[in-house]
Amino acid sequence: MLLKFFQNEARFPTHKSEVPKAVIAYIAKQIFFEPELYAQYDWTGRLITYHRTQIREFFGFREDTIEDAQKMAEWLCQHVLHHDHEFEHLRRNWLAYV
Template sequence: MGKADWEHDELIENWTLVPQELELVRNKVGGNQIGFALLLKHFQLFARFPEQQSSIPQVIISYIANQIKIPESAYSSFDWQGRSAKVYRVEIRRLFNFRVATVQDSAQISDWLIQEILPNEQRIEPITQIVYQRFRELQIEPTTAGQVERLIRSSIHQYETSFCQQVFDQLTTKNIAEEGLNVVERWNGVNDFIFYGKGG
């Protein structure tokens, strides 16, 4: 999630369940209510699901539990990798008109990075935020954080390799042109000697 400390005003702004969301939550049972609510609000805020159950700060769990009037300890009974959690993720994606990222999506984002972003920015942290924003704009749930980092590093490597090759090619072309000019000049000098003699 990244952010661990949330002020009360931030909790109200970002983690308050509106009536329509509360209705969706109350269709679930027991600990699944708080699990669904956290998945829903996290996706709404970050356009991706938390990767680990432990990544949700306790202050957020408490705030959500208080809204749906169940003990915050109920969160521990929510099976993060269980069938219900998987069904909830599908439901939430549909709610926001998102889909899961494919290999082709990652390849296209890599191409986009190389062409549009990396010529001006190559720091991992800013690029990571740019990539997540790109996924959000395309309404695609991103891959895991580890996969996103590997995508970025691979794109940077491709960009640097291509850039170095372009520089090398330009230098090689320039050297060939300069060498060709030198050959012409030497040839002209030889011709002058042949036609006009050593003394001109």
Template sequence: MDELVEHWTVLDDELELVAGKRGGTRLGFALPLKHYTRHGRFPRGRAEFPDEVVAFVARQMKVPAAEFDSYQWTGSTIEYHRTRIREHLGFRGCSAQDAEKLTA
């Protein structure tokens, strides 16, 4: 339980990011956000989330855990979520100029 609380509690500033989102989309934003803060990368899909993690975050989001199963792992919604998560955490995608600097 301590690990759930330490790594999967949605903090106040993160709650602001999920405001306005509903159902599976709300949970689908919160779980990848917490995954990214813990692992430094986005999850590849639902299989990366143990059921107890989904249930723990779902209770915080006041959304049934089963709604996470309807979250779409491809498309514009998840791309938008990833962009917002990166912005919130102060990251951005690597540009061609960044790659050139790294190789120089």
């Protein structure tokens, strides 16, 4: 579930209930598991941390850092706050930046 959610959303769900039951049932059927097993998955242990690491590596992502946040803040100050507060302006400039 984490893999497919990340593939679609480019982030992990914040809680179990964020994944729709229909999606859980659909994926469970594809891999021949009972959907109820999803409820048993430990969202606080080492296993989920390991799974998230594997998924990030598979997609070429990494966890963000304090340096990333600082760079984002600098970029926002340089490219957004001096111009306007319109979302479309932010989107255009961010896409040009990356």
